[in-house]
Amino acid sequence: MAGEIPDFVAQERAGTGKGAARAARRAGMVPGVVYGGDVAPLAIQVPFNALLKQLKQGRFLATLFNLKVEGHDDVRVICRSVQRDVVKDLPTHLDLMRLKRTTRVNLHIPVEFINHAEAPGLKRGGVLTVVRADVELSVIAGDIPDHITVDLAGKVIGDTLTISQVDLPKDAVPTIDRDFVIANITAPSGLRSSDDAEAAEEDASEE
Numbered sequence: 001m002a003g004e005i006p007d008f009v010a011q012e013r014a015g016t017g018k019g020a021a022r023a024a025r026r027a028g029m030v031p032g033v034v035y036g037g038d039v040a041p042l043a044i045q046v047p048f049n050a051l052l053k054q055l056k057q058g059r060f061l062a063t064l065f066n067l068k069v070e071g072h073d074d075v076r077v078i079c080r081s082v083q084r085d086v087v088k089d090l091p092t093h094l095d096l097m098r099l100k101r102t103t104r105v106n107l108h109i110p111v112e113f114i115n116h117a118e119a120p121g122l123k124r125g126g127v128l129t130v131v132r133a134d135v136e137l138s139v140i141a142g143d144i145p146d147h148i149t150v151d152l153a154g155k156v157i158g159d160t161l162t163i164s165q166v167d168l169p170k171d172a173v174p175t176i177d178r179d180f181v182i183a184n185i186t187a188p189s190g191l192r193s194s195d196d197a198e199a200a201e202e203d204a205s206e207e
Contacts, residue, residue: 005076006098008052008065012072013043021093029092034067034077037098044069045094051091055082064144068098076141078105090166101142106175108134110147111182116152126157127178132185135163136175145169150182158183 013024013031020043021031029045054060060079076099083093093172099105116122116167135148148168150161164179174180 005064005066006053008046008077009035009068010046012069013045018041019196020119025092027079030094032056032094032097034069034075034096037075037100039098042069042072046094048091051094052056055091059110059146062109062144064099064141065096067071067098078102078107078141099141101140105141106136106138108145109139110134110157111150112147113150113152115151115153121155121157121159122152124157125188126185127188128152128183129186131181132183135182137168138173138175139169140171141199143171145172146204148172151206152185157185157186157187178179 010032011029013020013029015023024031024045025048028048030048030051032044032046034042034044060082063078065077065079067075077096078099079094080097081095082091085092094103106119108173112133113128113130116128119128120130137145137148139145148166150166152161155161160181161183162179162181163174165178166182168174169187
C-alpha cells in the first residue's frame, strides 16, 4: 500500500492563458493548474527538470501528492493529465486535482506478477502473456495501492488469470463490472506447432 505521501513542490504562476504559459516554458518551467475541492483554480508552474525526473520514476498518474505552494495551505492532489509535445514527447502542461483523504477516485494501478518459478506451465516452457499491465480501480485517495499482485504459483499451460482471482486491497474495486482477463499462460510456439501438426495428421487419417 502507499506509504508516506510525497511532496510535490510548485510555484504560483502569475497570469493565465497561452501567453503566460509560454512565458513559463521559456523560463524552464512547466505550467499547470490545480482545480477541484470547492476552491478556485490555482495557476502553478513546476521546474521542467524536476517534473521530468518524477515522470521517469513511473506511476506519476497513480500517486497521491502533498502539494506545496508558497503562500497556500498544503493540499493532497493527484495528477489527472500531463500534456506532452507531440514531437519531443516532453511535458508541456499538467492538471492537478485536489482531493480529500476520503475521496474515491479511479486510477490505473500497475500489476505485479510473483512466483514465476512456482508455475509448472512456465517451467514447461509456457509463455506468460500479459493482457493488462495495469488495472483501473476505484480507490480511496488516502490509501492508494502501489500495485496489485497476481500469484502464478501452480498455474499451468492454458490457465487464464482474471481479476476475480486477485486479492484486491481493502476498499479497492474494479471499474469494469465483469471478470476480465489480466494474463494467461500459453504454450511455447514449438509446442503449438507440434500440436497443430498432430491435429492435422489425425484429421487426415479420419478422412
